[in-house]
Amino acid sequence: MVAVIHQSKHLRIALNYNEHKVKNGQAVCLEAGYYPVGPEHLSFHQKLRRLELLAELNQRTKHNCLHVSLNFDPSENLSDERLREIAAVYLEKIGFAGQPYLLYKHEDAGHPHLHLVTTNIKPDGSAIRMNYLGRDQSEPARKDIEQLFGLVVADKQQKRQVFQVQPVNAAKVLYGKTETKQAINNVLVKVLAQYKYASLAELNAVLRQYNIVADRGDEKSRIFKYSGLVYRVLDEQGNKVGVPVKASLFFAKPTLKFLTEKFEANKLAKDEPKAKLRLKNVIDLYLLNGPKTLDGLMAHLKTKGIDMVLRYNEQGILYGVTYVDHYSKCVFNGSVLGKAYSANAIRERCLKTGADEGKKQNGRMAKLARDGQGTRGKTREDRPGIFDAVGGYQGQGLVETLLDTSGTAEVMDWDLKRTKKKKKKVRMSM
Structure with missing residues (x-):
């Protein structure tokens, strides 16, 4: 089983999404938990109003809607009654016991899955904390439910595939x-x-x-x-x-x-160093040895869950690039990552051969050994980025980090490092 959690402040949107599926015959409402009557006797507005009345008790909470999907392996043939039990146990284990909820069974995908819509605002106006809900409550609940009901254990590949949006045909x-x-x-x-x-x-x-x-x-x-x-x-x-x-x-x-x-x-x-770090290092590692092509880079990034979107003007000249990371869900223009990741810079880096790169790096290392000059002249924004566990975000990429000596002492000539003997002062006696 795989649980996917969405938090928002839009109860109406979450409910409408599921009710629209019901209207089109792609879903059915299995349960209206802690409602006075069953779902078959409730209108759209009655379902919504029950949740809104609670949400209105707390105007300070930013997110008052919890929309969860529970996804099962295609080989599992679970009865509606078993699905109701699983949903109830899941809500209890994540701390939502007693909260009104709506349970929908969707039949519009290649695997059976449920949708749960509820609110985190209690009848006394207090809010159920949803910080790190997926990590701290949902993940342990998922594992317990898999054992309790004998479900197929979800692996990493299943988690990545769940709810990947399909392109429109x-x-x-x-x-x-x-x-x-x-x-x-x-x-x-x-x-x-x-x-x-x-x-x-x-x-x-x-x-x-x-x-x-x-x-x-x-x-x-x-x-x-x-x-x-x-x-x-x-x-x-x-x-x-x-x-x-x-x-x-x-x-x-x-x-x-x-x-x-x-x-x-x-x-x-999305102003998070780690999100940019992933993109930069994937690109840097691939371009470490040449020769490369833009098409080759695009294909490599796609295997890492990253789409590189190139923009051309009417004359067919490349003028921009955007990176879409489907894992972090962050979208960055190349110039935002740094000059080394802009459209022109990426194209030039792809054209360089491995031999040329090796010569430049060897020459630079020799120069660094001679005069101790590093990359102090560059700003953090201009340099590709890595994350240093000691110093934090350093704003450098893999290649530049290996060559950067700005954090070390400058190289001194041996003659200058030798300690001179102190001359004894001669006192004159009167």
């Missing part, structure tokens, strides 16, 4: 607006909430991996003039196809105004 959504909207919405629900992007270009770097693009239109268009936004499906060649759908028509309202607020919040959220 353009050929299947050209029938009309409804099909297009649903296909786009399935991607947006995952991407908008999970990834850390700080601009429309960074968001589109992610969306394009799933054949979707957020489009402001031409600068002279009416939609651009009035800060509008539409979402469109892309074909395999990256061309826009099908019917454009206005952002305001989606339930989550992912408009330009909404995204602008997300951009600001994400700038702080």
Whole structure:
């Protein structure tokens, strides 16, 4: 079993996502825990209002919605009653015993899975702490439940595969607006909430991996003039196809105004040295020995869960690069990582041969030995980064770190290091 946790402040969005699946015959509501009647007797607003009444008791808590998916191995054929038991035990073990919840069984994926929607606000107005909920409560609960119910034990590969968003198949959504909207919405629900992007270009770097693009239109268009936004499906060649759908028509309202607020919040959220460190070191290690190509680098990064999105102008000249890390869910422009990771720098680094790199490094090492000059002239932002357990984030990459002597004493000539004998002072007697 694999548990995937989402925390937010949008109870309505979480509930609507599941109810929409029910409406389309892709899910069924199995349980309305701690509700006065069963789910078959509750309307959408009654289900929502029960949770909202509790959430309104605490206005200070930033996240008051817990949306969890419990995913099982495809070989497991669990009855609805067994699924209800598993969900109840899971909620109890993570500290949500007695909280009202809605349980949905989804049948729209290649493996059986449940969705749980609840709130962390108790009837007395206090909030259940959700800091490190996945690590401290959910993971031990998962292991206990696997043993208790004899479930297939989840391995690392299963955890990575669970809920990977599938690219939209353009050929299947050209029938009309409804099909297009649903296909786009399935991607947006995952991407908008999970990834850390700080601009429309960074968001589109992610969306394009799933054949979707957020489009402001031409600068002279009416939609651009009035800060509008539409979402469109892309074909395999990256061309826009099908019917454009206005952002305001989606339930989550992912408009330009909404995204602008997300951009600001994400700038702080992804400003984490370790996230940049992973990208830099993967690139540095690959480019350590040449010759390399951009295509080769892109293929290598993809094996590490990283997409490198190149941007070309109308003349076909490369002018930008964006890195999408699907593990950390962070999106970075190359220039943000440092000059060594910008589009032009990466292209130049790929063109260098291993022999050229070796000559330069040997020459630099010899120069360092002679005059002790390191890399003090560079700023941290200009240098690729690694994390030093002693000194913290040093802002250097693997290659430069091996060559950097700025943290050591300068090399002194042997003649200067010899200690001179002190001359005895001669006192004159009167």
